[in-house]
Amino acid sequence: MAVEAISQEVFRARLDRLREELAARGGEAAVITSPRAIAWLTGYFALPTERPFALVVPRSGGAVAFVPGVEWDAASQVPTIEEVWRYYEYPGPVPPLSYLARRLGKLGLKRVIADAPGWGRRWGYQGPSLAELLPQVEIVVDPDLVERNWRGKSPEEIELLRVSGEWADRAHRMLQEALRPGVRELSLSLSLTARASQVFLEAMGEGYGGFSRGAAPVHVGFVSGERTALPHAMSRDRELKRGDVIVTGVAVYLWGYSVELERTLILGPPTLKQARYFSAMVEAQEAGLSACGPGVPLREVDRRVREVLLKRGLGKFLRHHTGHHLGWEGHEPPYIDAFSAGEMRPGQVFSIEPGVYIPGLGGFRHSDTVLITEEGTKLLTHYPRDLKSLALEV
Template sequence: MNRLDKLRDALDQIGADALITESEVNRRYLSGFTGSTGWVIVTQKDAYLVTDFRYIDQAKEQCPLFTVVNNERKAVEAIANVLKEAGVKRLAFEGSLSFSTYSTWKEAFEGVELMPTSGFMEKLRMYKDASEVEIIKQAVKIADDAFQHILGYIKPGVSEADVALELEFFMRKQGATGVGFDIIAASGPRGALPHGRASDKIIKAGEMITLDFGAQFQGYNSDITRTVSVGEPSAKMKEIYEIVLKAQIAGVEVLRPGISGKEADAVTRDIISAAGYGEAYGHSAGHGLGMDVHELPNLSTVSPFILEPGMVVTMEPGIYLSGIGGVRIEDDVLITADGHEVLTQSTKELLILPV
């Protein structure tokens, strides 16, 4: 079943005639359109892309299943005309819509009931088809290759910012269109910052550095974290590394259809808590991965989701000790019919780089 048919089935379930989305991610997911401006409208019979003159030729090329409508600088009127011609009476929209836009639409779309949705498209995007999986695998490979490359670059005297820049430069040379998020490169005591973006701090011998980064490739993302030591680490850092590694491996091993995000999170949390570091593990075990770096399903203490084939998730437990440092290890994992496939291939054993 293609994406439009999946969407139409979902619209049937909520009693809507059509969906409208302006989200760049959801617009691209449904239509393939990569332009910066446009509205996708999908009804039970037709699909439309409303955009302006800058993108008409591009849209016709990228969206063969869509009727492309030139809004002629009057987007609201153009959308209203599409809805009228398609006979739409109940229009689903995403809950992120601004109140100003909602008010304008309510007045302009005569005879149309506006139906807010929450997580509607995100739930559809949880399930990756074969083409999406292949693109994600390419994004993961770029990140894996970047990790191997950066090991020869990291040394005392280099700044975190330089490491991040080198990672991005390498990934772009390998075909990435960008990074999925601001690269995290946190060394020494800064490793205690779970989202410690790369700074001007200079890396020192004996410090560990946590690298969290991902490649963006053809609209999809990878997300990998590895922590390495620059020279011999302290006994405490070695200790927490082994604990996180044990938790991360156990967390990956339980990923399969039928397990809940809450159960998967608990596997990692129980190991870290039993070692006495439960309070130093304050984030969730993982999250869905795809066109957004963080998407559904989440793996957390309150996750309501049951894992199913086609989902791609991360597994990333960590321990963070204020003033000392931190460790996080993260893989990207595809849920398969009979278990899982670990997409990330970079070693997770503690690497001690020469100084």
């Protein structure tokens, strides 16, 4: 079951779109330092360390990679990169960005648009900004320069997310079938992550790739017991007990893209309290999913969700907004929030994940990934959401 990666034509179109924006804003070149943005534009993912690297995209001309020696050979093999400027190592005799500044200075540029002032403090890096090194050039910093363009997904990206959703459902089924009293959180998460990843890789074939180094292509995780009341609780190797609330999370990465799938399960027959909070959460999520669609204000979706929970008297148990855009990064703007401006647009992909968090009892949250289409919406995750399906017999 080979799944096609993003094509070179798509990468070239993304670079052309950036050049069009440069022309519209009077920029003569863009300097991109975000590793995710560079990968999205070119298909080249460099491992971010203390060594600065950047992508230079002139308004007229081919894309240029500025890289340390450890990345030179890899960058030279990328079809969308036409030239590679390299320096040897950090810290080196002079700040690495001074080599980039020297190259840019020779081009006689007057206005450059960059996604960051410089490299930032990754892994202890310290160094001057581009503006300090190029005082004769107007450096316009726009952190959203590239990222705003991946908030609407192309047909190729949507297909990757569709396949990710199918495999997330399969991996979650493996998880649910393995849950029982006596198993341990981290131990089971790690073993299932490895098992699900192996099954996935065998189906994808050797052409599969992701933008990570050694990370599992399928992640299967969960938290159990009272700690599920902490929305971002980390897994521990706690032993599962009958009656536990369990909050799961599954992600499946295809060429850097993944859906979000989360479920709340009960290990055994639910108590009346558990059933009440579970029911409220599902009703709120249904309201959010039903509210989604092209042209719908983001804040309206959040309002519909909150309305359900407030009517049930659960306002004090809310800890976060309804959802966020996703796909290329785990969380992307825009956010489904009471104070978000803007509307949902076709091609956007959102999580819908209202949660209710009861100290001393547990947290109740489902998360599904929904695509906004011209006609309405399409779910990319399909795992059962009802209590009967998620209350486990033990």
